[in-house]
Amino acid sequence: MRSIGFIGLGSMGLPMARNLLARGFAVRGFDLRAESAAALARDGGAAAASAADAAAGADLLVLMVVNAAQAETVLFADGALDALPAGAVVALMATCPPGAVEALAGRVAAAGRRFLDAPVSGGVVGASGGTLTIMAAAPRETFEAAEPVLRAFGDKVFHVGERPGQGATVKTVNQLLCGVHIAAAAEALALAAKVGVDLGILLEVLGGSAASSWMLRNRGPRMLQDEPEVASAVDIFVKDLGIVLEAGHDARAALPLASIAHQMFLAASARGDGGADDSQVVRTYLALNGLPRPPE
Known part of the structure; x- marks a missing residue:
C-alpha cells in the first residue's frame, strides 16, 4: 500500500500525514479547512x-475525524467510500463508540471494501513524533496489509482483535482510566490547596510514591499553571468519557467513577473552560472548595 487518502488534517491528522510523506507514501489529503490541505501540499502531499x-x-x-457521525458523513454522504477501489482499506483512527464502529464496518464491508478499527493514543506530541499507540482490530490479513502505514504513525502498534469495534473498546478503556486519573489528581490537589499545603512540594512527594500515575506526573504541574499550553482540551474528555458511558450502557456495565469524572469535565466546560487544557478541570475542584485559582 503506497497511495494513501487522508481525511481530517487537524492538530493530529496533519503531523500524521506528514509522517507518511517522510516514509515515502503518496498522500492526498482533505480537510474542511482549506489551509490545512494547502499545508500538506507544501510538504509534498x-x-x-x-x-x-x-x-x-x-x-x-x-x-x-471528530467522531463516528463525521466518519459516516464522509464515507456515505460525501462519496469517499464509492471513490475507493474495491478491496481498499478504510482505517478509522478517531475515538468512537464501539457499537458505532461495528456498524460502520458492516456497511463498508457490504460495499466491497475492508475496514480497520484503529484508534490512537498519544496526542499531538505522539502524532508529531510518530510515537502514537495504535489499537487495531481487523482480520489478520487486513491488519498486516495496513501495518506499514500504521507504523508510520506510531511505535506501539497492537493487533487487539479480529473484529472491528474491539480496537474502539480498548481505546474506550484507555480513556476511562485517563479521565478518572486526571480528575482524581485534580481532587487531590484541591484538598491539599484547601489546607494550605505547598502544591509544588506535594507533587514531588507524590511523584515518587505509590500514589503516582503517569497522568499525575504529566498533568499535575500543569494544574499549577494559570494558562498552560493546550495539549488536550477539557472538551475532549467531555466527549471521550461520554463514549465510555455509552459503551458501559451498551454492555450493561456500571461505571460510577467514570460517571463522576465526566460530570466534573462537563462542569469545567460549562464554566467556560472547554477549550482549556484538560488539566484545568482542577479549576472546577478549586471553585467547589472556595479557591478561585491555583495558589502561586
Missing part, C-alpha cells in the same frame, strides 16, 4: 478538493 477526491484511487483511506 496533494491537496484534495473533496473527501471523494482524497479517496479516489487510494489503497488505504485514513479517517482522522
Whole structure:
C-alpha cells in the first residue's frame, strides 16, 4: 500500500500525514479547512478538493475525524467510500463508540471494501513524533496489509482483535482510566490547596510514591499553571468519557467513577473552560472548595 487518502488534517491528522510523506507514501489529503490541505501540499502531499477526491484511487483511506457521525458523513454522504477501489482499506483512527464502529464496518464491508478499527493514543506530541499507540482490530490479513502505514504513525502498534469495534473498546478503556486519573489528581490537589499545603512540594512527594500515575506526573504541574499550553482540551474528555458511558450502557456495565469524572469535565466546560487544557478541570475542584485559582 503506497497511495494513501487522508481525511481530517487537524492538530493530529496533519503531523500524521506528514509522517507518511517522510516514509515515502503518496498522500492526498482533505480537510474542511482549506489551509490545512494547502499545508500538506507544501510538504509534498496533494491537496484534495473533496473527501471523494482524497479517496479516489487510494489503497488505504485514513479517517482522522471528530467522531463516528463525521466518519459516516464522509464515507456515505460525501462519496469517499464509492471513490475507493474495491478491496481498499478504510482505517478509522478517531475515538468512537464501539457499537458505532461495528456498524460502520458492516456497511463498508457490504460495499466491497475492508475496514480497520484503529484508534490512537498519544496526542499531538505522539502524532508529531510518530510515537502514537495504535489499537487495531481487523482480520489478520487486513491488519498486516495496513501495518506499514500504521507504523508510520506510531511505535506501539497492537493487533487487539479480529473484529472491528474491539480496537474502539480498548481505546474506550484507555480513556476511562485517563479521565478518572486526571480528575482524581485534580481532587487531590484541591484538598491539599484547601489546607494550605505547598502544591509544588506535594507533587514531588507524590511523584515518587505509590500514589503516582503517569497522568499525575504529566498533568499535575500543569494544574499549577494559570494558562498552560493546550495539549488536550477539557472538551475532549467531555466527549471521550461520554463514549465510555455509552459503551458501559451498551454492555450493561456500571461505571460510577467514570460517571463522576465526566460530570466534573462537563462542569469545567460549562464554566467556560472547554477549550482549556484538560488539566484545568482542577479549576472546577478549586471553585467547589472556595479557591478561585491555583495558589502561586
